[in-house]
Amino acid sequence: MEQKLIALDLDGTTLNANSQLNPATIQTMQRLQAAGHIVSIVTGRSYQGSRAIYDALHLTSPMINFNGSLGHLPHQSWAGEYQFTVNKAVVTALLDQRVQLGINEIIAETKHATLTAGQDLIAGKFFPEIAGSPELTPQTLTRNPNSLVLLVQAERRTAVVDWIDHYFGDLVDVGVWGGPNAILEVTSKGVHKAKGLAYLAKQFNIERQNIIAFGDEHNDLEMLQFAGLGVAMANGTEAIRTAADDVTTYDNDQDGVAHYLNDYFDASVALAE
Known part of the structure; x- marks a missing residue:
């Protein structure tokens, strides 16, 4: 064979x-x-x-x-x-607008590191690697991440996707998890x-x-x-x-x-x- x-x-x-x-x-x-x-x-x-x-x-x-x-x-x-990585400008903008957009937690990940901003009660269930991870800030993010995960308020999910598409649609794609949890994945375009x-x-x-x-x-x-x-x-x-x-x-x-x-x-x- x-x-x-x-x-x-x-x-x-x-x-x-x-x-x-x-x-x-x-x-x-x-x-x-x-x-x-x-x-x-x-x-x-x-x-x-x-x-x-x-x-x-x-x-x-x-x-x-x-x-x-x-x-x-x-x-x-x-x-x-x-x-492939996500431009740090996208992360910085999301950090700046996190509360206003209704994003409970942002998880930025590279091959060997995980940084988080905010807090969501279900995050540890799906992303055990975030336990004890350093805080995500413009200063601690020293390189473009491979991926962003956004845990958002369910009623704001569509609005967050639309906001990212409007400002950064030429740089990234947004994947929406199925099921009851409002989780978005942001990756490099294409x-x-x-x-x-x-x-x-x-x-x-x-x-x-x-x-x-x-x-x-x-x-x-x-x-x-x-x-x-x-x-x-x-x-x-x-x-x-x-x-x-x-x-x-x-x-x-x-x-x-x-x-x-x-x-x-x-x-x-x-x-x-």
Whole structure:
């Protein structure tokens, strides 16, 4: 069988509802990697927030963080490393207008650092790496961040998106989380998971038809559309399930990705025989 590039979203996909890896998932990824396939994490999470998962899977491939804004090889230097960043002027303006806009907390992240301004009660649940992080100010922000996360007042969500688009729409894109929590992600213009996935494929000379990607949420859409086989989780949003080439039988709590890959590769071997 030709070498495959397997792209894994984390939350709601590879991780269970407790944001942990099930043993079956670990075993499957190790088996496929040992068979010569490339297994890569492609996530909206920061490096700090995904490094332990990478290590638990015993991966050796590059990882894509911040929805495509950072591509790197954990624990090693890699000539192919790249970064896209958000201009500090955007951060400064948001800090200045934070209270007026109804933004409870701003999280600015780079490969190795996290800075925060304000406070939101749910922030630690979704972004554990912010615990004890330094305060985000124009003075402490010494470099352009890879990503901004805004936890906003629910009734102000649309107004915040419109404000950013009006003043900085030529510099950044704003992603809106699904579900009940009003969380926005700000990244460099035109950057999404598919951009990172395409970069990986080029680095390893993998054709699009040999890419399998898994996801469950809005920020996975471009990646699933780019992959030769884009697979939505059974627990994914309706929009993602509709756009995908296929849908897993089992959800993320039931090792949906592992079941799907085991069936896919076992069937491929049987056909080859």
